[in-house]
Amino acid sequence: MKTRLHALLALSAILLLSACSEYREKATRVFTGGVLYTVNDNQPTAEAIAIDGNKIVYVGDQDGVQAFIGPDTEVINLQGKTLTPGWIEGHGHFMGLGYNELNLDLSDTKSFQEIVDRVKAAVEKTPAGEWITGRGWHQSKWTESPGKEIAGFPLHHALSEISPNHPVFLYHASGHAGFANARAMEIAGLNPLGKEQLSDPEHQEGGEIIRDENGNPTGVFNETAMGLITRHIPANSPEKDRQAFELAMAACHRNGITGFHDAGVGSKTVDLYQQMKREGKMELRMYAMIAGGNREFLEEWLERGPVIDSLLTFRSIKLSCDGALGSRGAWLLEEYSDRPGHFGHETMPMEYVYEISKMALQNGFQLCTHAIGDRANNEVLDRYQAALEEYPDKSEDHRFRIEHAQHLHPEDIPRFAALGVLPAMQAIHLSSDRPWAIERLGEQRIKEGAYMWQALLQSGVPIINGTDVPVEPINPLANFYASVTRKTLDGSPEGGYEADQKMTREQALRSYTMDAAYGSFEESMKGSLEIGKVADFTVFDRNIMEIPEAELLQTQVIMTVMDGAIVYQQ
Structure with missing residues (x-):
C-alpha cells in the first residue's frame, strides 16, 4: 500500500513539475523578425528573443522562439530592425543632463x-x-x-x-x-x-x-x-531637482540608454536617487560614484560599505585630479604647446589619492579617478600601484578605473592592463576636441599618446565608453560613429585622425554594453543577450554593424526596453 502511495505521489510531483515547466516556458513578451547582436561570443547573432517578466528566457532563431509563445504572450515584430543589449552610459553626469535642459x-x-x-x-x-x-x-x-x-x-x-x-x-x-x-x-x-x-x-x-x-x-x-x-549661487530647490531628474531619465530612454555610470554624486543627490527608487521612478540601472572630495561624506560611506542593487548601486568613489584640455587645466608632463610655461593643474593632492586608494581597497569600494593629462594619469597609476602592492590580498578583482585617460605617456599605456586598471574613455571627445587639441599638445604627443583606444584594447584591457554628458550630448550613436571612424561629426578628415587607433564596430558595441557592465561589476546581470540576464534592450532603425559609416549619424533609436518594460517607443 505504501509503495503504491509513494508511486502516486511521485507521479503527481512529476506532473506538477512538468506543468510548472510548461508554464515558465511561455514568455510574457517575444521580439522576433529582426537582427539581434548579442555581444555573446558563443552566439554573436540571433533572430529572436523571449522574456519572462524582466529576464531573458530564450535567444535564438525564429523557429525556436515559437515554443515560448502562449495565448498571453505579446509578440513584437521588429520588421528587420536591429536589437542590441541596452546601452550603458559609462561616464556621465545624470543631474547635469537634466539641468542642461532647464x-x-x-x-x-x-x-x-x-x-x-x-x-x-x-x-x-x-x-x-x-x-x-x-x-x-x-x-x-x-x-x-x-x-x-x-x-x-x-x-x-x-x-x-x-x-x-x-x-x-x-x-x-x-x-x-x-x-x-x-x-x-x-x-x-x-x-x-x-x-x-x-x-x-x-x-x-x-x-x-x-x-x-x-x-x-x-x-x-x-x-x-x-x-x-x-558658492554664492543658491542651491536648487527639491522641486527643481526632481524635474531635472525626470528630464534626464526621459533623455536616456530616448537615446536607448538603460544604464548610467554617474561620475560623482554628493549627499543631496544620493538622497534624491534613493527617494526616486522608493517611488518606483528609477527606470534605469544607476551606478553612482560617491564624490570623494568631501572627506566627512566619504568616510561615512567607507564605514557603511557598498550598497549593491540591480537598480541603484553605490560601490565606487570618484576623485578628480586635474582639469580639462580645452581650458588648459589638464595636468601635463611637458608644457602646453600653445601656452609656454603652463602645465595645467593638479586639482587634488596625490597623497590624498594614495590614501583613498588604500581605504577603498580595505572597504570593498572601486576607485574611479578623473585624469586627462599625461602627468595626471602617470601620477594616479603610481598611487594605484603603490596601494595595490600594499594590500595584495584585496587586489584580485579591484577594477579601479581612470576616468577619461585622454592623454597618456606611451610608457603608461601597458600599465593599465598590468595593474588591472580600467580606462573609462569618451570617444566623442576625439570628434569634438581633436581639431584643436593638436594646438595644446603638438603633433608628437597627439600621435603617441592621445585617444589611444586600440593600443589599450590590444594590451588586454577593456574600454568603458560614454559621452561625459552634459559635456557632450547623450547621443550614443554619435559616440559610436566617433569610435569607429575617428572623424568629426561633419565627416572630416578623410580616413579619420590617427586611423590605426579606430575601434572595430564589434569593439565599439562591446564598449557600450558588456565592457561597461564589467566596469560596474555587473557583467553577470547585463551587457549581453543571454538567458538569465535582465531584459534591457535598445532597438535601432538600421543595422549599425553593417551600414555605411555615414549612415550611422542618421540612425535612430526606435525602442528602449528596460527591465522588461518598453520605456520608450518612437
Missing part, C-alpha cells in the same frame, strides 16, 4: 556674441537680482573672434554690459572652467573692472583666476577657483 544650454554656440545674446534674452525674462546660469560654451569651437583675449579667453565686458543687475555664471563645456559677469564677481568680493584691485578672498590651490595686464579678473575662473563664484 538652464541655458550653450553647447551649440559658435561665438562669444551668440552667448551674450542668449544671456540677454534670459535677462529680459528673469527677475532682477536672480542668478542666470548655463553650460556648454567652448572657446576652441567658436568660428568668430571674440575680440581681445587673455590666455585664449575673452573678457567679460560685453556680458556684463547686458546683465548689470543679474549675476551670471556660465560653465565651460568641460565643467572645469566658468565665465562670470561683473555682478557675480562683485558678489564674490572680487573687483569689477576699473576699481581698485582687491586681493583674492582666499588662495585657490589647483585653480586659477585669469587676469588682464592690469591684474583685473577677466571673468574666467579655472578649476578650483570656480568655487569663489559658485
